[in-house]
Amino acid sequence: MPTWLMLALLAILILMPVALILISAFSSSTPRPGSIGLSGLTLENFKILSSHQSVTALTNSLVVATSASVLAMFIGGTLAFLAARTNIWGKAVIYFIGIAPMFLPSLVGALAWSLLAGPATGYLNLLTRGIGLGNLFNVYTMPGLIFVLALYYAPYAFLLIHGAMTLMNPDLEEAASVHGGSLGKILSTVTFPLVTPAILGSGVLIFALTMENFPVAQMIGTPGQIETLPTFIYRLMNSAPARGNEAAAVAVVLTVVLIAVTAIQQRMVMKRNFTTVSGKGMKPRMMDIGKLRGVGLSFALGYFALAIVLPVVALLLASLQSSPYVSNLGQLFGEDALSFWSLFQTLQSAAFLDAARNSVMVAVCVAVLGAALAFYLSYIVYRTKTPGRKSLEFVAMLPLAIPAIVMGLGLLWTWLVLPLPVYGTIVVLIIAFIAIYLPQGYRGMSASILQVDKDLEDSAVLLGSTRARAVSYVTLPLMKTGVMSTVLLLLMLAMRELSAALFLFTSNTRLLAIVVFDNYDNGALRSAASTSLLYILVILALVVLAKAFGARATNGEAR
Amino acid sequence: MKVTLENIDLKYGDTYAVKGVNAEIEDGHSLVLLGKSGCGKTSTMRCIAGLETPVRGRITIGDQVVFDSEKNINVPSHKRNVGMVFQSYAVWPHRTIFENVAFPLQMKNLGKKEITERVDEALQLVGLDGFQKRGASLLSGGQMQRVALARSLVMRPSVLLLDEPLSNLDARLRDRLRIELRALQQKLNLTCVYVTHDQGEALALADRIALMQNGKLAQVGSPGEIYENPASASIADFLGVTNIFPVLTNGHPGTYKMAEHRLELTTVDDTPDGDAIKACIRPEDVIVSAQRPAADSNNWAGEVSVASYQGSNVRYLIELDGGPAIEALVSRRDGPPAGKGNRVWVTASPSDIQILPAEVA
């Protein structure tokens, strides 16, 4: 495929949605079949930005994202330090605790926490009421929103910081120790300065991710009347009539903030490459933290309880309880109080089965096609001298800075305008997910293509094979782990995605995430909970399957 | 087969990695590209292999023009029948040795029986018989180099390119393989291009040496010619001439004065053109004695500042009175070595001092 064809493909996948958002922000009509809404250019839409609502939404977004990323960094960083650099017991367990919440979509986490800590009926409140303390918890608040986001974004901090800490050359610390540094001095003068770029980089990344997060903000924030930019965009689009142009204007603002933040993050990641990563599989030193081991272990187990155990228990209770309303915990222990009826009901319902089939189909297609596209792109950029390859890379990385909900809006308009019978089918979801996760796929592929010495492939060509044959005989087999890990990463991301699908699904193409979200929205909590549980099981099954094919989950850095 | 490079220019971005390179390699001869790191040796080789596309020039292998910028000819690598042993060997770690070596024959769609025979023959040639089934990731550096060599030899290449094939090996293995490589090349009558930055390797392996500097060929000649008559002081420096002093002409033909000192020296060389001229003296041509020698020119007194014992030789660094430090390599047979601080006399025959331009024009 010549490069211009690739460029055209990326233009439709990525540039056109972005352009349509921009156009709509400056227009009085939104794109529809036969018109992209270029008529009636105006600045009217931006008036909404000075409204009280948008100022509040922007402020909320900034406060929530800042606090959630600080908290997530604290959790993830502590776990990473414990797992990577100390003599704590059960490192493998700590590592597992560090990444496990990634397998729980933040949507499901938010649902579980609203079941646990909803103001009147949350299980935790039933518990405290039962022992006479009254209602202690209310997750539908700013701190609640920050807490839930931090819980489910801490694994990203964990992965990045853990990576930097294990790759650190132990000689650097040993040199400090030889020259007379104490443990505390070594930590403060060598270790932490070396991982600072990684820590800052992951902080910025999590800031961006929490800023654009829609599901948690919608499920926890909206009941508490806390609006963020993504939920504001959603509300504008869902009002009747839809206020698409104003939504586009807000989207432009959100995107600008994220582009700025992402640019900072990319620079920090670049810097990190020069400073810490010099390891050649050397084992870093483990520090003796003495009595703090107990504290560390409790911390890790506490996090595990909050992020996984309590939520799963809550989901189980909610899907097993036979009466939809429970006013005290004792009710749950009565005869016939719990039954598998609802779970079985869900398992057999057409809604669940269709959604599961759609989700798996979309995720598998996205993983396979997305990985293939990402491989081809990385190959062009890193293995050829094609002119314009740097601009290909730029476009491929662009969705990183664009919130999924905004990208979803742009893709909606793109496929309304394009004269292809794609809108309303499952294909449009596949296209959308490939587009928004292209940066992750591209990054995974290019990292692993760079690990395979180019000489290995060139020698096959000199020995008489064609380039394509050399790639399939030498390069791809050597990239196997990297390729499979990228496939797994894309599979996971596509399984979890909600925001980008919000504007694109139809009643025939609902995904598991959509079903959970809809059920919650309609107050069908029991059905939301049982669908969530089965949703988690489907994800786990896919992960196990992909791992059997040789993928490595730990390569899965999501952004 | 005979290989010709004409006016090759290669650019990476805006900078020239190779500029105006002309070279001719006779059938069955070996040309060694010698030069400092980054001077463009690998790049030149990759042009012959077709892995880089020059912006200008023509490359001919045998009777076939494989590249011509004017006629828009660019034969792809896999049709050039060029063998190449990479600096990194590029032995495929996920295949066995047999699979590695059989690959070029499979690409030619030969029959199973013929492939097995030719692979066995090639492995025998490089001394790896019996290793066929081994995985390639378990090999030592020397063995990898042999596999890479066998893989290129088995295809009976028109020309074999070797990019610093010995640089990753330890010194003794390097010495042995150097001789083996030369013997193999002569036995098979292979046309070879060999890249190295080690002058000893170059002298041992070459029929002709091409000295590269900054992407250009600075001097081409037989090992003897290059060693005896380097074209510039910087080439002499590269070939291990450690005593290089800037000099000025002194009015009389054959006599010079050191640019930064008041010492004089006499040679039999003609003065080259240009302002920047340098006197070059090999350390082994410097004669050290305890008494003032009889010769009436190039006699300098000095003091030994470093004496380093090197087995059969002693290497001295001598501070000349009112002059620079000069290095001398003295055979042990020439008497008991002088120690640090000893006063000595230093001399060099006028015919052993070369006056050269700093750089080739």
Ligand SMILES: Nc1ncnc2c1ncn2[C@@H]1O[C@H](COP(=O)(O)OP(=O)(O)OP(=O)(O)O)[C@@H](O)[C@H]1O
């Ligand atoms: N792919 C590339 N892109 C840009 N510049 C390159 C590339 N490959 C080489 N260069 C540059 O071209 C010049 C010549 O490089 P080349 O690899 O030919 O040197 P060399 O003589 O083989 O050096 P060495 O002895 O270190 O292998 C160097 O300045 C190098 O930095």
Ligand SMILES: [Mg+2]
């Ligand atoms: Mg080189």
